[in-house]
Amino acid sequence: MKHKEVFEFLEDWAPKGIAWERDNVGLQVGDFDSETKGILLTLDITADAIEKAIKEKCNLIISHHPLFFNPLNRIDLQSSKGKIINLAIKNGLTIYSAHTNLDFSKDGVSFSLAKRLGLEKITFLENAPSTQYKLVTFVPEQNVENLLNKLSEAGAGVIGNYTHCSYQLKGFGTFFGQENTNPAIGEKGKLEKVEEIRLEMIFEKWNLNKILKTLLTNHPYEEPAYDIYPLENKNVNYGFGAVGYLNERMDLVSFVNLVKKKLRAPSVKYTSGKKKFIEKVGVCGGSGAELIQRAINSGCDAFVSADIKYHTFLDYADSIALIDAGHFYTEFPVLDELKDRLSDLFNRKNLKIKVIKYNQKDKINVVE
Numbered sequence: 001m002k003h004k005e006v007f008e009f010l011e012d013w014a015p016k017g018i019a020w021e022r023d024n025v026g027l028q029v030g031d032f033d034s035e036t037k038g039i040l041l042t043l044d045i046t047a048d049a050i051e052k053a054i055k056e057k058c059n060l061i062i063s064h065h066p067l068f069f070n071p072l073n074r075i076d077l078q079s080s081k082g083k084i085i086n087l088a089i090k091n092g093l094t095i096y097s098a099h100t101n102l103d104f105s106k107d108g109v110s111f112s113l114a115k116r117l118g119l120e121k122i123t124f125l126e127n128a129p130s131t132q133y134k135l136v137t138f139v140p141e142q143n144v145e146n147l148l149n150k151l152s153e154a155g156a157g158v159i160g161n162y163t164h165c166s167y168q169l170k171g172f173g174t175f176f177g178q179e180n181t182n183p184a185i186g187e188k189g190k191l192e193k194v195e196e197i198r199l200e201m202i203f204e205k206w207n208l209n210k211i212l213k214t215l216l217t218n219h220p221y222e223e224p225a226y227d228i229y230p231l232e233n234k235n236v237n238y239g240f241g242a243v244g245y246l247n248e249r250m251d252l253v254s255f256v257n258l259v260k261k262k263l264r265a266p267s268v269k270y271t272s273g274k275k276k277f278i279e280k281v282g283v284c285g286g287s288g289a290e291l292i293q294r295a296i297n298s299g300c301d302a303f304v305s306a307d308i309k310y311h312t313f314l315d316y317a318d319s320i321a322l323i324d325a326g327h328f329y330t331e332f333p334v335l336d337e338l339k340d341r342l343s344d345l346f347n348r349k350n351l352k353i354k355v356i357k358y359n360q361k362d363k364i365n366v367v368e
Contacts, residue, residue: 155204
């Protein structure tokens with residue numbers, strides 16, 4: 001299997017199109033067409049991670065945080081980043097990053113954090129603004145099922161946990177084929193009135209070219225009519241943070257200790273909030289302070305995230321139990337999800353490609 005096939009598999013789950021527009025996701029260094037021999041998963045691209053990949057004979061590194069976030073105007077091989085780039089290239093390593101696209105996807109960073117804490121009935125804390133279009137086309141009834149299946153395979157018709165979603169309405173279409181036409185139904189040079197199905201399906205905007213190609217390839221008409229509508233409603237397929245429920249409520253101190261234990265965090269900062277017991281919990285892996293008010297509005301008893309500032313703790317101290325478990329510790333659980341998905345892919349294809357989770361240490365030391 002080539003690296004590009006691995007990337008396509010990951011992007012079906014966490015598409016680059018959903019990433020923050022100023023983010024740098026996807027290939028960082030290397031070659032799409034290299035054969036994948038082994039994969040090392042890491043949150044950050046460090047010299048230690050590169051050395052570990054070389055030692056384990058992994059030629060693909062998949063990181064959460066990009067190697068390049070700001071534009072480069074030079075590569076100094078004596079700098080820390082320059083040394084990493086030089087080491088990766090000399091050893092034939094390819095580096096790929098899934099950052100905010102993994103943050104905003106179902107079962108991504110925040111969902112993995114929620115699962116690690118034992119939350120159930122997990123949904124997005126806030127759904128993403130619409131990134132979707134609606135396709136409307138008109139097709140003979142006998143061709144609807146085939147076209148619907150082909151469009152679904154191309155990524156159309158996904159709503160939450162449902163696929164192949166469509167709306168169909170029966171009606172009539174008319175056309176008059178000119179001399180150089182070859183109509184699939186009826187005759188050229190004659191006004192035709194044909195019973196058709198109006199087929200509607202939604203899709204993500206980054207799949208536009210793929211959807212149109214699929215439509216034009218599989219529609220029975222020589223020149224199919226279709227409309228593309230931008231949608232304004234929230235996107236149920238992607239979003240920010242996550243919210244779920246403990247299977248039984250617990251007091252705050254017990255929950256804080258649970259967070260510390262499950263995430264293996266050396267320390268946890270928290271405020272008491274206003275609830276005596278914790279049951280509904282909002283989370284955001286990494287820096288998620290901007291979602292605190294959303295968690296309050298959603299009726300959460302506690303909010304678990306990282307990088308919460310001192311004054312933010314004070315501002316919300318009496319509104320919700322805030323728990324800061326550290327940036328590294330709230331994001332690290334997603335590597336398990338990555339490993340499980342990739343291992344399952346390789347097992348299904350009978351490929352012996354090892355996937356290693358690099359258990360890097362948080363570089364910030366804590367004295368307890």
